[in-house]
């Protein structure tokens with residue numbers, strides 16, 4: 001079984017993907033971490049994340065096993081990730097890795113922006129997870145506070161809105177709900193409630209499968 005989970009930043013898709021993978025005993029790939037790792041490598045090299053050559057070199061050199069899971073979560077890396085992710089050559093470079101992961105006969109959970117539309121259009125279940133901009137900004141603000149990166153909530157809200165717009169407006173693999181994806185709005189839901197709602201959708205979709 002392949003489960004594709006897409007949605008904007010701080011929608012809860014990562015936590016839901018983790019919970020769902022545990023529940024159905026599937027492995028999980030956080031594809032945002034790949035773009036974040038490429039962005040971090042560009043920044044660490046002192047290069048500009050809008051420089052296509054630097055971004056492509058970082059994508060080619062990416063070792064998924066060596067991703068620094070803490071450093072990729074900073075606000076600056078998230079913004080740089082959405083810049084490198086808009087480059088077709090970077091996306092093409094990361095495509096095979098994601099498809100290989102999904103091709104495991106044991107099944108997989110993948111979460112990102114274009115899983116249901118580009119990476120795994122044949123996924124058994126597709127979820128589009130979202131929440132209001134204000135709610136997502138509050139969640140991200142709490143996360144950054146906990147990391148010791150205090151941020152102004154209004155500025156963060158504007159930054160997330162700009163990132164959403166960039167992800168949704170780019171010509172390659174824009175963030176969009178696939179026509180056959182189930183919508184899950186996590187505004188006002190706790191993590192447990194959101195994970196339970198995801199399981200209900202997945203179980204229902206599996207029962208309905210021919």
Ligand code: C5P
Nearest residue numbers: 009031032035081082085112113114167
């Ligand atoms: O999900 P996360 O916030 O970690 O993703 C960081 C950035 O990576 C996103 O803003 C998006 O631009 C990009 N991304 C993408 N396609 C994916 C996953 C993430 O373009 N499948």
